[in-house]
Amino acid sequence: MKVVVFAAAAIAASIATAAQAADTHTTLEVGYTRSDFSNTSPNFGLNTVDVRGGYQMTKHWGAEMEGAFGVGSTDVSVGGVNVSVKQDWEVGLYGVGYLPLPHNFDLIGRVGYSRTQITASAGGFSDKGQDNGAAAGVGLRQFPGGGANGWRVDYTHHFYGSDNLDTFSVGYVRRF
DSSP, X not given: OHHHHHHHHHHHHXXXXXXXXXXXXXXXXXXXXXXXXXXXXXXXXXXXXXXXXXXXXXXXXXEEEEEEEEOSOEEEEETTEEEEEEEEEEEEEEEEEEEEXXXXXXXXXXXXXXXXXXXXXXXXXXXXXXXXXXXXXXXXXXXXXXXSEEEEEEEEEEOOTTSOEEEEEEEEEEEO
């Protein structure tokens, strides 16, 4: 009797491991992100192209890294002086939770840490500034028809002390 119970437990464990392995995959994403510094004076937004790499370890848990580089600059008026502002880069590392939904959708929650560098230029002078801190966000992704190609939209709030940053992203996702 003990042998039958042991064999049944071993079979159940191997099936669970195989099922869990089927839920693991790597993703690569390329997209556009709009970053808004809403609590600064003056308020302004920046544009970046981002790349994310992720690994989904189970059906519900994973991790991802992201990197972004600025495209274009934004002109803001500070005390009557026109200042050109550009986000040079952003990097982040996140733990990700997934909630599978019908029609191949996943609700995504992520918590992590990010770092950003911005350059401001005016009158022939320029200065760079970096900030970093915790970040948390939510999103939605879909792989239509359950295939390898999909899309993702998300919002992430970056806690950079007094210079909080809100980002809104949309992108293409490839699952391997």
